[in-house]
Amino acid sequence: MDGKLNITYITLDGYVDVDKYRYLYFVIMFMSFILIICFNSTIVWIIAIHKNLHEPMYIFIAALLINSALFSIVIYPKLLINILSEKQVITYQACLFQWFVNYSFAGSEYFLLSAMSYDRYVSICKPLQYPMIMRKMTVSMLLVLCWLLPACQTTVPVVMSANTNLCIFALKGISCNSFVFKLQCVTSRLVHIYGLVGMIAVIICPVLFICFTYTRIFVITYRSCREVRKKAAQTCLPHLLVLFHFSSLSAFDILLARTEVKFPELIRLIIALQAILFHPLFNPVIYGLKMKEIHKHIKSLFSRNV
Numbered sequence: 155m156d157g158k159l160n161i162t163y164i165t166l167d168g169y170v171d172v173d174k175y176r177y178l179y180f181v182i183m184f185m186s187f188i189l190i191i192c193f194n195s196t197i198v199w200i201i202a203i204h205k206n207l208h209e210p211m212y213i214f215i216a217a218l219l220i221n222s223a224l225f226s227i228v229i230y231p232k233l234l235i236n237i238l239s240e241k242q243v244i245t246y247q248a249c250l251f252q253w254f255v256n257y258s259f260a261g262s263e264y265f266l267l268s269a270m271s272y273d274r275y276v277s278i279c280k281p282l283q284y285p286m287i288m289r290k291m292t293v294s295m296l297l298v299l300c301w302l303l304p305a306c307q308t309t310v311p312v313v314m315s316a317n318t319n320l321c322i323f324a325l326k327g328i329s330c331n332s333f334v335f336k337l338q339c340v341t342s343r344l345v346h347i348y349g350l351v352g353m354i355a356v357i358i359c360p361v362l363f364i365c366f367t368y369t370r371i372f373v374i375t376y377r378s379c380r381e382v383r384k385k386a387a388q389t390c391l392p393h394l395l396v397l398f399h400f401s402s403l404s405a406f407d408i409l410l411a412r413t414e415v416k417f418p419e420l421i422r423l424i425i426a427l428q429a430i431l432f433h434p435l436f437n438p439v440i441y442g443l444k445m446k447e448i449h450k451h452i453k454s455l456f457s458r459n460v
Contacts, residue, residue: 162246162320164337168327169242170423180237186431187230193438194219200451207447210288211277211389214270215441215448217297218396221266222434225259228252229329229430236328246320249330250312256331261304261356263400268360269296270393271367278386279374307352311335311345318342326419328426331407357404364397392444396437403429 172179201207201216229252236242244252276287321339325331332349335341368390375386406425410417417425442452 163243163323164246164249164320164330164334165324166236166242166244166328166330167324168419168422168426169237170419172237172242176237180234183230183234183237183431186435187226187234190226190230190434191223193435193442194223196455197438197442197448197452198223200448200455204451207451210273210293211270212445212448213293213297214266214273215445217300218263218266218270219438219441221259221262221301222437225255226430226434228255233328233430242328244330247316249325249334250315252330253332253334254308254312256329257356258305258308260400260404261307262301264357264360265300265304267393267397267400268363269300271364272296274386274390274393275367275371277389278371278382304356307356311348311352314342314345314348326422328423329430331410333410353408357401357408361397361401364393368394388444388446392440395440395444399436400433403433 169179198216198219201212232244232248232252236244273288276284280287315335315338318338318340320337322337325333325337327333335345335349371386371390375383403425407429410422442448
C-alpha cells in the first residue's frame with residue numbers, strides 16, 4: 155500500500171519461473187498477440203469487402219472475432235510489461251478494470267454465440283420467414299445488446315468493490331480474475347449473490363438457449379434430406395466447437411473462483427494461457443477452416459499473393 159498516493163498494489167504470482175524464462179515468455183506472448191490481431195482482422199476484412207458475406211451469419215462471426223481482438227488489445231500490453239518487469243504487480247483499480255474487461259468480453263462471446271444459434275435456427279427451421287425476421291435492424295439491435303448487456307452487468311460489482319479495503323495483496327494468476335474479490339477483508343454477501351445471478355444470466359441462460367436451438371435444428375434436419383443435413387452441419391459445427399472450448403475454460407475459471415480446490419501453479423498457468431492465448435487464435439482458425447465461403451476467400455487471397 156502506498157499511503158502517500160493512496161494506491162494499492164497487488165502482486166500477480168501466477169507466473170511460473172518468470173525470472174528463468176522471462177524472454178521466452180515474452181517472445182511467445184508477443185508473437186501470439188501479433189497472430190491474434192492478424193488472424194482475426196484478416197477474416198473481418200474478408201467479410202467486410204465481399205458482398206456475398208454481408209449476411210447475418212457472417213456479420214455475427216465478424217463481431218465475435220472483433221470481440222476477441224479487442225479483448226487482446228486491452229489485456230496483452232500489461233501482460234507483456236509484467237513479463238519484462240522484475241515484479242509482476244498491478245494497482246487494485248487497474249485489476250478491477252482488467253476483471254471488468256475479462257468478464258465483459260466473455261459475456262459478449264456467449265451472447266454472440268446465442269445470436270448465431272438463433273440466426274441458424276431461423277435460417278434452417280424457418281427459411282421462408284428468415285428475411286423478415288433477420289433484418290438489418292434486428293441484427294444491429296442484437297449486436298448492441300450482445301456488447302451492452304454484459305458490460306452493464308459486470309460494471310455493478312466493480313463499482314461496489316472500488317473502495318473496499320484489502321487484507322490480501324497477492325493474486326494467483328497472470329491477469330485479474332474473480333479471485334480479486336477474495337482479496338477483500340470482508341467479502342460482500344451482496345456481491346457474491348449478484349455474481350451468482352450474473353453467472354446464470356450471462357453464462358447458463360445463453361448456453362441453455364444455444365443447446366435448445368441446436369437441438370431443434372438437429373431434430374428438424376434429421377427428418378430432412380441429406381443436403382440439408384450437410385448444410386446444417388457445415389454452418390453449425392464451428393459454433394458448437396467454439397462454444398464447447400470456451401465453456402470448458404469458463405467452467406475451470408468458475409471452479410477456481412467459487413471453490414477452495416488447489417491446483418498446481420503450472421496447471422493454472424496453462425489454463426490461463428488457454429483463455430488469453432489459445433482461444434483468441436482458436437476462433438479465426440475454426441471459422442477460417444470450417445466456414446466454406448470464408449475458407450474459399452482465404453484460399454483466393456493467398457493464391458493471389460503467391
